[in-house]
Amino acid sequence: MLGMILSLKFAALEDHLYLYVGQIIALSLIHGGPGPHFMSPMMFDMLAKTQNSIVPSIEDIHSADIKEAILKISLASDLDTLQDAVCQASIVLEAAGSSPLVTSFGDKARIIKETVQHFAIDNIILPLQQ
Numbered sequence: 001m002l003g004m005i006l007s008l009k010f011a012a013l014e015d016h017l018y019l020y021v022g023q024i025i026a027l028s029l030i031h032g033g034p035g036p037h038f039m040s041p042m043m044f045d046m047l048a049k050t051q052n053s054i055v056p057s058i059e060d061i062h063s064a065d066i067k068e069a070i071l072k073i074s075l076a077s078d079l080d081t082l083q084d085a086v087c088q089a090s091i092v093l094e095a096a097g098s099s100p101l102v103t104s105f106g107d108k109a110r111i112i113k114e115t116v117q118h119f120a121i122d123n124i125i126l127p128l129q130q
Helices: 010-014 017-030 041-048 064-074 079-088 090-096 107-120 122-129
Strands: none
Touching: 010 017, 010 122, 041 122, 064 079, 064 090, 064 107, 079 090, 079 107, 090 107, 107 122
């Protein structure tokens, strides 16, 4: 089982639902109850470690469309293929705040890192902070 991750829902943030779930988990742990065994390993690491020590991978992204777009970029073997993959994934890259400008093949690692970071970690920071 892969485990679950949080998804950002603004209505849940406004209603403080993430805070309430965190309080329920804390109460369970304090009183000797079961811990949260439903979380993905990355989700657990985000709660137990500092954010800077977590290195997400493409596998930590649970949206099939986003994962597919990033995989196409990662499989590019030359600059032309990379530019085509980036062009096809432009909406995903813009949503992640990653620049879709590709001037060299070396941009591939930066684009993948920024996009994976956004969708695997940055997207769920607000619920975790609550």
